[in-house]
Amino acid sequence: MKIDIIGDIHGCFQEFKELTQKLGYSWESNFPIHPEKRILGFIGDITDRGTDSIKMIEQTWALWKNHGAYYVPGNHCNKLYRYFLGRNVQIKHGLETTVAELEKLSDKKFNHIKRVFMELYDNSPLYHILDDGQLIMAHAGIREDYIGKQNKSVKSFVLYGDVTGETLPDGRPVRRDWAKHYKGKAFIIYGHTPVKQPRKIGNTINIDTGAVFGGYLTALRYPEMELVSVSSSLPYIEGKFTIFP
Ligand SMILES: [Mn+2]
Numbered sequence: 001m002k003i004d005i006i007g008d009i010h011g012c013f014q015e016f017k018e019l020t021q022k023l024g025y026s027w028e029s030n031f032p033i034h035p036e037k038r039i040l041g042f043i044g045d046i047t048d049r050g051t052d053s054i055k056m057i058e059q060t061w062a063l064w065k066n067h068g069a070y071y072v073p074g075n076h077c078n079k080l081y082r083y084f085l086g087r088n089v090q091i092k093h094g095l096e097t098t099v100a101e102l103e104k105l106s107d108k109k110f111n112h113i114k115r116v117f118m119e120l121y122d123n124s125p126l127y128h129i130l131d132d133g134q135l136i137m138a139h140a141g142i143r144e145d146y147i148g149k150q151n152k153s154v155k156s157f158v159l160y161g162d163v164t165g166e167t168l169p170d171g172r173p174v175r176r177d178w179a180k181h182y183k184g185k186a187f188i189i190y191g192h193t194p195v196k197q198p199r200k201i202g203n204t205i206n207i208d209t210g211a212v213f214g215g216y217l218t219a220l221r222y223p224e225m226e227l228v229s230v231s232s233s234l235p236y237i238e239g240k241f242t243i244f245p
Pocket residue numbers: 045074075076139159191192193
């Protein structure tokens with residue numbers, strides 16, 4: 001398989017369009033289509049914080065539904081799904097921007113966006129095992145002993161990472177560096193924790209380069225293992241990037 005997997009987009013439609021163009025996709029049909037039938041992969045957190053979450057829902061759903069794109073949910077996707085279910089979720093940490101976009105829609109358009117997002121979410125696995133088990137897409141990564149399993153712990157890990165339950169002084173959750181200890185054969189591609197440059201360690205790569213915080217939007221071309229990035233149009237926010245020792 002030939003797939004281009006994109007890191008956390010967070011409503012950055014403009015960067016998504018630029019990145020797919022740089023990857024050789026054509027936008028003639030208003031959706032990125034590759035002339036050699038490469039496909040796109042979405043690593044989760046397609047919405048929240050950026051200005052175009054609705055557009056990213058439409059793009060991701062249509063590419064998944066009609067063109068074989070792969071998607072796994074992130075924690076922000078999970079929260080939006082629970083919002084659509086009518087659960088009592090807190091409209092903050094980025095969800096407020098998506099809700100503000102939704103509130104401007106007509107009832108008809110709102111119901112359409114709700115329906116397609118829920119369809120996408122309901123039909124997507126917590127993580128994808130691709131290429132005969134050689135490649136795994138998981139939003140926040142996955143531990144080797146969780147691969148192939150589906151339970152509450154696995155769900156929490158792939159959505160939030162290896163969190164300790166503690167928080168840093170700035171409110172961000174404390175996360176263990178699972179990638180450093182990963183010894184599995186499958187190559188794990190993930191995002192969730194913004195880093196200044198893609199972080200490749202062992203058989204893992206984090207491609208969340210903080211597009212919504214003024215970094216880059218990054219894709220990994222598989223199986224070529226080439227990284228392709230575009231600069232964010234947004235102001236750079238230093239404190240949002242994790243620096244690993
Ligand atoms: Mn995330």
